[in-house]
Amino acid sequence: MKKATFLPYLIWMIMFIVIPLILVLFYAFTVSTPEGYKLSLDNFKRFFEPVYLKVILRSLGLALVSTLICLVLGYPVAMIMAGNTFSRRDVLMLLFVVPMWMNFLLRTYAWLAILERNGILNIALSWLKLPSVNILYTNAAVVLGMVYNFLPFMVLPIYSVLRKIDKGVIEAAHDLGANPVGVFTKVILPLSVPGIVSGVTMVFMPALTTFIISRLLGGGQFTLIGNLIEQQFLVVGDWGFGSAISVIMIVFILLSMGIMSFFEDADKEKTLW
Template identity: 50%
Template sequence: MKRRRLLAGPYLFWSVSFIIIPLFLIVCYGLTKADGGFTLENAAHITTPENLKALGLSLLLAFLCTLICLVLAYPLAMILSQSSISQSSFIVLIFILPMWMNFLLRTLAWQTLLEKNGVINTFLSFLHLPQINIINTPYAIVLGMVYDFLPFMVLPIYNVLIKLDKDMINAARDLGANSAQTFVKIILPQSIPGVISGITMVFVPAMTTFVISDLLGGGKVLLIGNVIEQTFKQGSNWHLGSGLSLVLMIFVIASMGIVNKYDKGQSGGSF
């Protein structure tokens, strides 16, 4: 038994050095002033109008991105789970292919595509169609986030659906449910755990991103991630940056808490 535990050593070292100590430092910085005294001022700084606006926009865009991912991913996951192995592995390949490319590069590609004189607009004007100017707006950011995070929604849902007992679905049909009723009463509730982990895996990075908003927002759209980044890099104020990070962390944890609570309420039997 002791030997087994020894195997966890490398990871233990890793997590202490790169997760626990940094987290501890952020808490320390966030709750102290430059002179070392305790303060809540850094965290309270979130209430300035600009910061509140950035936080609100982050929540809104992350919510939109999660919703769009869910709407796109669920049907795809259903089709994948019902198709034969050879078909589905082809679809999965197409779908995973972009993930082999670094996500910064993919986001940069979107920047080039969406530019005022970029590929898409050149093509549109060639067809005498109106141009789309969504670069440097929240729309472009949502588009980029959906493109980058969609696989994290599909895979957990697909994993749950593929493991669903086919006889459970047959049993529902057998007891008189048509396909719509079977979906609403059996497939959907059974797949909630996958949906929850999909939402978590999309919402959290979308909430905290600053690279996508930087590249596709052109510095004109400030998300809370950008505010924190700027505080650290341009303002070099580690205390304020850490304080805001703590607030963001609390928001993320709270959001996940709400989602999980909703999940428990579901499985408790609202049928």
């Protein structure tokens, strides 16, 4: 049992993970000239053209808004679930994650039937004698899709952190005269920061990189960074620019990972990179 049995794995990962990433870097930092590939930052320069800057700002904005909404909606859920309101907590938590196991694409698609002009939402609104709304193919629909898809990613880490809080600490705060608001802001909230940070990154990252939600619910052409990357590779065929955007995306992800790992309690097996 002392043999290095991870060798096939190592070779596989180098071939299909490391080398492809090096290729992405290669295409991002070179331009093709008649004399062959030349080292250049031109691909990154293009990113600062107003058209593309707008895309990245919109992506960051929508991801941020969705993350905030998830936090506001999700924190109370996590808190209630972690408390003793419900008796079968485990079953409830399982029910909470079951929708996530439906294909991501199909979950997003489901909203089409609800949001479209003759969809359920407008039928319900007309029953209530309310004016109909048309939010499909707008930013609002994209945010809705993101919140719907990523809400569990916010709730789960916060829930698991809240569950681990020593009940004695909370009782002690009560005993020492803190009112419920004080207990929450001075004890529970600070103790749940690792969960919040983890939840925020786990919503923010996929929200930033998605291209399905924006394509299906947002309608228009390359709305978000993800769509831009897809376009460059599958439609325009500009690998250099596409790779450069991917590199920028990876940098964003690494940054948020770095922030998160700062808060994470030291898990020995997890090495940071």
